[in-house]
Amino acid sequence: MTEILFAFASTLFACVAVIVSVAFVRVLRAGPKKVSYLRHKRYGLAAWATGALPKTNVGTTVHELEGLELKARNGRLAYVRQTRATTSEI
């Protein structure tokens, strides 16, 4: 039984390796141009982690997701933040 469990776990990690390889190949194919494009859009770790891409005039908005954060205090708006993140769906 233990051997079967270990074999299953091993298969799972092997599949993870294959799947991450797909991301690797996609980044490989996209080349440094993609990094350049995203740099001009002022993308980076902070933009990734906060989901807030600064608004720039580079690129089309089809690759961007828009969100809006709102918070009130005592019935009056106290915080507004527009967020913008990249999507690589397309």
Add this chain to the structure above:
Amino acid sequence: MGDELFRLPSSGVYPWTEADYAYAGWVPNVSGHLSFNLIDPHSKDPTYNHQSDLSVPRTVAVHRVRLAQDYPFPDFLVKLFRRSAAQDFVLLAESSRVGTPYFVDDELQEADDANGLLMGVVAVLPRDDAGETRRDRKDLLAAIDDTIATAADERATCGPNADRRIARELFRSMDRAREGIACYFLRFALFRTGELRIWFNLGDFLGRDLAVSPADDMELTAAGHLAPQVYYFIKDLLHAHYHHDPHSDQLLPLTQTATQCVAADQSRSEAAWRNATLRGLTRVVVELRQGRSIAGHQQAKGIIAYATAFQTVLARVRRGRSIRDSHCAETRIIPYDFGNLAMSLDAKDASAQSAISARMQFFAIIVGIILSGLALWAGAVQIQPNLCTSLGTPDACPKIGPGPIVSLVNWIVANPSTFLVILVTAGVFVFIAWFRGTNAFPWVEAGIRWLRRLSEALGVQISRWLYGMDLIGWFASLVSLGTIVFFAAKFAIHLAPTTVVPPINLDDQSAQRSPWAPLYPLVGQRLDQSGLLVRSVIAPEMRPLLDDDYADFLKAFPLDALLQRDGPLLTLTSGASPGSDGGYLIIDPRTLKLEAGLWKDGVLRVHRTQGKMMAKPKALLDFLGAASGSDAGPTPLEKSTCNFERGGTAGRTLHLSGSLRASDFCEYTIELHAGQSLSFDPKQSKGLDVLAPDGNGFKSIGNSFIAKSPTRQMIHVTWSGWHPKPADALKPRSFYVRLSVH
């Protein structure tokens, strides 16, 4: 506000043309007719959507908590650490009569649709930090949910008047609550064709008199950016996301249209949002077409169907200036030829399918040939002995020699689980790399996108730190992903249940190519110089081989013991020292085998790696002879000897033999997988017994012994049915035991 909230005025201009903020967009529908009956029908969140019969209006009341977040984390996590990303949206609407345009033989017609418009208000309630207002807000939302639930329970009995009361009651309760809590109203009108209008005056939006309390910067920002979120909310309610990820349903824009505040020509503004919608859809189609994914092509075809639906009606008509005016032809939109685009996609798709089909055939042929070849070889191996025997020349037939195929077969026999792991992984790899990619598995695709975004963020960040060195950033991005691949693969290998099978290479050249070849230069070196047992390539093998005897084995060798070579074999002996303990070690670098012998308290314990017994070099036989003689007294004293040999099909029979005194035992260590059994026939053992550890002592294994987990099982072979006379007690007697492993 009453009817005017849920009905268009009977005359005058459309209300959005006189508002401070007005927007237009399209709620996608492929048939050209939205069904107001299907408003998020599968949701378990509070929803009231009822129409008693077609002669009365439909009433809709919906409450959703919407997370407008773009963080790279799941919603439930974002809700915990970023409360401001979650807002409550409440939609209240009723259907009403309106003219709906359509075309017959390219001629514009307009039909009177009794329920062609769903009009009402969307209230957005952000979270509140202050304790009292937070409670009030919570109470209000609970009351809304309660009203919706009660209405849903009673809708079959209360009739159309009850329907109309619900929307108005909920609106009044929210309007009253706006004195204490933040709640923003945006009006909307959704037409049967999917045309959506969102508009509001700033005072109505905020719920107060702006002359008394003007809007601040934050409120103006919210007013400027909330309409698209309301659009996504309404779109999510009425549109199933078949052709794209729901999270990225922002392919269609919401366009700000001409109002009193936005100086733009009304008709140009009407053309602008139609153009933006068509271009948005087309841009997505073209981008998907440029990709290589077949799933992407299918998505593109789905989006073309929607674009065609939009172009068929809405792109060709516009409203008259006043409500009483009929629709008129919109001539400013240049139509797209989606038919040709679809044909191009079909051609590309067919080409990709053909390539996949060719790859599949090639793959099937190659796999078929390999499997057939191996099957034929296996068949030939099986019939060869019978064939040679029947010809009467069994010795003339060539024996199967060592080689990579034999090594591979041995490895597969010894590692069935790992072999299966490799096959499954190879199948996943081939499916993804050659056939369908990862689009067949939405979760996998989402994971890949997440990882890619993370690695690109890292790469861009490094590029920015290095003042625009994109090549290094790209390389860093690759390294980050490569590291994950490496560790995942390493962990998979580590977890795979593997039995080491030494390669079958017996020539001298293979000894030089062996991973243990670095031992040869150590020949002639003292043990303290060479570090053979503690630092060399075999050092990691020694402890698992010797187990509890490891420490005694190290102590058995003097520091000046020399490593010696006999052909490809290497030997180390402790030297003949009569009356004392000692040991020997044989190393075969060709097969990566070891045999370690340890004398302790007059008993020889031999530990060997799996496989056939190694032939002992002459120098070692001399040493063993000297050691035997070391116990010589008045008469030579013979010691027990324990031999081991593997045989049978797949090495499943173990031959234990030697000579054994009545008071002695031979100890063996056998590797067993979980569930493997070790059995022997006591009737044929002629007084011998096979014992296995049991608690603090040993117990006969009986007919068989089953390993509960993968283990290195120690067994003792001893005499149980031989009771010699005292004079013969020290004389060894030959023994032979055959054990079977299943």
